[in-house]
Amino acid sequence: MPGQHTTILLCVLTVCITSLVLGVEERQSGDDECADLSNTTWRQYRQQRVRLQLQYLLLTRKNLECAQTFHQDSLSDSQQQQPPLQSSYFDVSRPTKVIVHGYRVMGSKPSWVKELARSLLRAQDVNVLVVDWVYGASFAYNLVVENYKEVALQISVLINQLKKQGCELESFHFIGVSLGAHVAGFVGTLFEGKIGRITALDPAGPMFKDADIFDRLDPSDAQFVDAIHTDSDYFGISIPVGHVDFFLNGGSDQTGCARSRFNSMYGYVICDHMRALHVYMSALNGSCPLIGIPCSNYEDFMNGHCSNCDVFRGKCPTIGLSENSGIAISPLPKEQKLFLLTSSSAPFCAHHILLQLEVSPLDKSAELEVTLRTDNLGKEQRIRLQTDTTQYTTVLANPVSLCEIQSIQMKNTGNWFYRQRDVHVKSVCLSGFPSLRREEPLCVNNFNVRRGSLWSHEFVQVCF
Structure with missing residues (x-):
């Protein structure tokens, strides 16, 4: 400062x-x-x-x-x-x-x-x-x-x-x-x-x-x-x-x-x-x-x-x-x-999404690029994965609420020479807060994010 x-x-x-x-x-x-x-x-x-x-x-x-x-x-x-x-x-x-x-x-x-x-x-x-x-x-x-x-x-x-x-x-x-x-x-x-x-x-x-x-x-x-x-x-x-x-x-x-x-x-x-x-x-x-x-x-x-x-x-x-x-x-x-968290322009409102990620132990550090998508909108977040921890949490400012998220995508990114080849994700969960409707989290379990390949999962849900 x-x-x-x-x-x-x-x-x-x-x-x-x-x-x-x-x-x-x-x-x-x-x-x-x-x-x-x-x-x-x-x-x-x-x-x-x-x-x-x-x-x-x-x-x-x-x-x-x-x-x-x-x-x-x-x-x-x-x-x-x-x-x-x-x-x-x-x-x-x-x-x-x-x-x-x-x-x-x-x-x-x-x-x-x-x-x-x-x-x-x-x-x-x-x-x-x-x-x-x-x-x-x-x-x-x-x-x-x-x-x-x-x-x-x-x-x-x-x-x-x-x-x-x-x-x-x-x-x-x-x-x-x-x-x-x-x-x-x-x-x-x-x-x-x-x-x-x-x-x-x-x-x-x-x-x-x-x-x-x-x-x-x-x-x-x-x-x-x-x-x-x-x-x-x-x-x-x-x-x-x-x-x-x-x-x-x-x-x-x-x-x-x-x-x-x-x-x-x-x-x-x-x-x-x-x-x-x-x-x-x-x-x-x-x-x-x-x-x-x-x-x-x-x-x-x-x-x-x-x-x-x-x-x-x-x-x-x-x-x-x-x-x-x-x-x-x-x-x-x-x-x-x-x-x-706010968006970059009026009306500045953003929905808070809690992303919780658990991966299997890694031999090398890695980086995952997580994207939440709705129609043509996408919110990206990069998460650096270390060899000494397997659980990660972060908050995202998303343009839409949890029930409007249509899919989640992941890429195994980072420099080629040090990057973990494959990342096994035990679970990834999304939850909105604060939520008056007490919406159930969106979770996907047990999948691999391979180097050079895009992993994607579609959600089927309706907002009430």
Whole structure:
């Protein structure tokens, strides 16, 4: 893992590329009254750096395509006898989602904010408040980190004014992206953890991993805190910060993100970090469930040692808007790590398949290429076989469920000069987890996988 200074420099490069790739979101043509997020330049920043220049944008189902500037002045004590927020679309009877963006190295507005707001509004009839702190979030990362508590303090003033208008602290759900997650966490600290919920989308790691819990997001900051980790080895934080923490594909390298800087600069520096946001928006659309499995670490999860949610009385936590992520037990867990595998593109859902393999003792090491097939889809997994063990388990992210797998294929691969000539498989079994239907495993026993020949077995089954 890179050192902290290297990580910060990479963070600067990351958001530079993000700004270039994502560009600037344009104002809707022909509608000058619609509010938009801010941009700033290095020159403006240097001239007025003492001011954070926060503003708030409001989106509801009544103004889904045209954001309204939300002024704190409209919430003054003198208006308490008047109808609440009479000039605004804000409805005190509805819950409020508060979106807080993160670091913006080039001073450009984040292009994803309104898409997230619309996804939230399609899922629930709520107020969506966007915290625009682009000015204070831009350019020098270390100075931005110095600003984040002041941003949280100003947000807390707004929340207090909304309380006077009739809003309950429990009705606020903060969604913080990267550094925005720690801003939300400090707002929660100021309200002694009485905020309803904080969702952290790959909370920032540089300058926060070793910080005191007073200075970073932690489970005490809200009644429920959930986090999604997708870039814990670079720009995200590697430790759990919520009641439940979803580590996608182990929390670092994400499927579909380029591993080489020459393939795609965007994929190399920002794809992993932004995956948490895209997965969350996909979950809001509700096309398929994204379920986390409790486990102490990723290695144990991938080795099949964790395949149920008994600690939650059988109901697995899900990413999205379900109350407490679907957890019904009391008291709530704290810093519970949850693991899941995802696909490389939206809707990102994948079925977890546990592959258990037993072979006869080998004279030489070998390698088996196992492929699960459905129609034209195929999921491959290479398993290295050693001379000192005969049993192997691994977890696959499969595009279809267990009952839809039509066949299993095996190839005896590897370098010719060291490869075992034939591999005798005592048994290979496939089972899906977590499974509400308690599907029976698919097993094949006693066969040879010969060098240079493809072994295949067809399954006859029907999904119910």
